[in-house]
Amino acid sequence: MDKIRIEGLEKTYASKGGRVTALAQVNLTIRQNEFITLVGPSGCGKSTLLKLIGVLIRPSRGLLLHDGVALTHPPRDVGIVFQEPVLLEWRSVLDNVLLPAEILGLDKTKAHARAMHLLDLVGLAGFERRFPRELSGGMQQRVSICRALIHNPSVLLMDEPFAALDAMTREELGFELMRIWDTDKKTVIFVTHNVTEAILLADRVVAMSRRPGRIAKIVDIALPRPRTIDMEFSPQFKSYSDQIRAVIYHGEGDGRR
Amino acid sequence: MTAQLIRGATETSDEAAESSESAESSESSARAILGATLTFAALVALWELLVRAFNIPGWLLPAPSAIAMALAEWRDELVRHSLVTLYETLLGFALSIAVSIPLAAAVVHSAILRNTIYPILLAFQSVPKVAIAPLLLLWIGFGVGPKIAVVFLVCFFPIVVATATGLSAVPAPLMELIRSLSAGTMQTFIKIRFPTAMPYIFVGLKVAITLAVIGAVIGEFVGSEDGLGYLILVSTSQSRTPLAFAALVLLTIISIVLYYGVAFIERIAVPWAPKN
Numbered sequence: 032m033d034k035i036r037i038e039g040l041e042k043t044y045a046s047k048g049g050r051v052t053a054l055a056q057v058n059l060t061i062r063q064n065e066f067i068t069l070v071g072p073s074g075c076g077k078s079t080l081l082k083l084i085g086v087l088i089r090p091s092r093g094l095l096l097h098d099g100v101a102l103t104h105p106p107r108d109v110g111i112v113f114q115e116p117v118l119l120e121w122r123s124v125l126d127n128v129l130l131p132a133e134i135l136g137l138d139k140t141k142a143h144a145r146a147m148h149l150l151d152l153v154g155l156a157g158f159e160r161r162f163p164r165e166l167s168g169g170m171q172q173r174v175s176i177c178r179a180l181i182h183n184p185s186v187l188l189m190d191e192p193f194a195a196l197d198a199m200t201r202e203e204l205g206f207e208l209m210r211i212w213d214t215d216k217k218t219v220i221f222v223t224h225n226v227t228e229a230i231l232l233a234d235r236v237v238a239m240s241r242r243p244g245r246i247a248k249i250v251d252i253a254l255p256r257p258r259t260i261d262m263e264f265s266p267q268f269k270s271y272s273d274q275i276r277a278v279i280y281h282g283e284g285d286g287r288r
Numbered sequence: 289m290t291a292q293l294i295r296g297a298t299e300t301s302d303e304a305a306e307s308s309e310s311a312e313s314s315e316s317s318a319r320a321i322l323g324a325t326l327t328f329a330a331l332v333a334l335w336e337l338l339v340r341a342f343n344i345p346g347w348l349l350p351a352p353s354a355i356a357m358a359l360a361e362w363r364d365e366l367v368r369h370s371l372v373t374l375y376e377t378l379l380g381f382a383l384s385i386a387v388s389i390p391l392a393a394a395v396v397h398s399a400i401l402r403n404t405i406y407p408i409l410l411a412f413q414s415v416p417k418v419a420i421a422p423l424l425l426l427w428i429g430f431g432v433g434p435k436i437a438v439v440f441l442v443c444f445f446p447i448v449v450a451t452a453t454g455l456s457a458v459p460a461p462l463m464e465l466i467r468s469l470s471a472g473t474m475q476t477f478i479k480i481r482f483p484t485a486m487p488y489i490f491v492g493l494k495v496a497i498t499l500a501v502i503g504a505v506i507g508e509f510v511g512s513e514d515g516l517g518y519l520i521l522v523s524t525s526q527s528r529t530p531l532a533f534a535a536l537v538l539l540t541i542i543s544i545v546l547y548y549g550v551a552f553i554e555r556i557a558v559p560w561a562p563k564n
Contacts, residue, residue, distance in 0.1 A: 114461075134469045
């Protein structure tokens, strides 16, 4: 079933030198519970596309449908994780996770139970009463993932969520994310500039290139799940990686330039 | 399991590093306090020594011992005048907080207000308060009113600017998150903006409280019958310089105590604020 349908989507900004096209003619259909990664160099419009999907910004042209409906306001059904954890320093870990539930006015007892379950899922059981400043960067990002999932959204938008972390924590969190996604299926749209990360996580990699930002190529990743770290060294992985690198750096996607 | 253990181990070592850091900083702050006390004591001793050595008359520059004697001799009077100045300072300060924080909130939420009120505030801030004090006396009359008004005016600007800056300091991704949840303006203010602004507001309050004492003295200089400013004015004109210095000492103490009072409230109200 199609969760999100995007047709001829464009985003342009006014700037000093006239209008700048951040995103040109994007067509993409995302299936329910699919894990999509958007990969490309900075300035390719991948974050813009993510914000458009979250209805945080409006497109200049084109069509965007959530479950067949064009939305004018951000849907409640979406959870967001950013590059920085942006936790509230004055709230405990538990209260940070509960913030969206409070704003949406969800049932307190149920939300509390779900928060505890999520914290347990990311290995933070026992840390509920701690404050963000007492946690490492990786732990803070785990909290922000729990916060994004508290209202059980069907879509999870992640804007380079592991980019600020060290390489080891990054890998660890990637596998943790896949484990969560496996037990609690959601449509995930994950922005990254790391090709390896993009392939390892995704069902489909959407490779983007810049000037103007556009989709250069969509690659189906046929690696079996659960994914393992060894897969990175398989010939199949290398072939995916070569295909993607070729289009995002040289813009040879789909024979168009 | 192993990954969890390793993760646990690296995190505890991080924590350990952090706590040893804070132990170090508390040790260095104790050393700083000791250093400051010793320097202060040395300066007072030097002052006493110089006044005695050069036989400087008491009406020109009283020795610390003479100031201490004046403090003891005029104890009751000094306490009464101190309480008046303290009252004016605190009332003006409280009034300033009550007006400037809502005003800052309004400025942050409305572009029109921001563009109209800010220039007026800036113009107002540029006018020396000493120059307005006699006018306030003319408008509000004799008594405690004009002093409170001067205190209010000197505190106002730093609190408004600090609060407005703090209310606007919410990180952009956090605002996006809040927007994605369709939170209302009031909800955003109470849950996000105001707590974010708290450390900034306290920076403004700490600046304002030191100015507040100065404001009260300015008010008293222009026209009054009590307060430490009045006492300084009267005792200087009667060449009772040790008494004037005693009043000055009390003003300094009031200023320092109030400052640390605000800092203490900050520590309780904003435990997440970065320590300076």
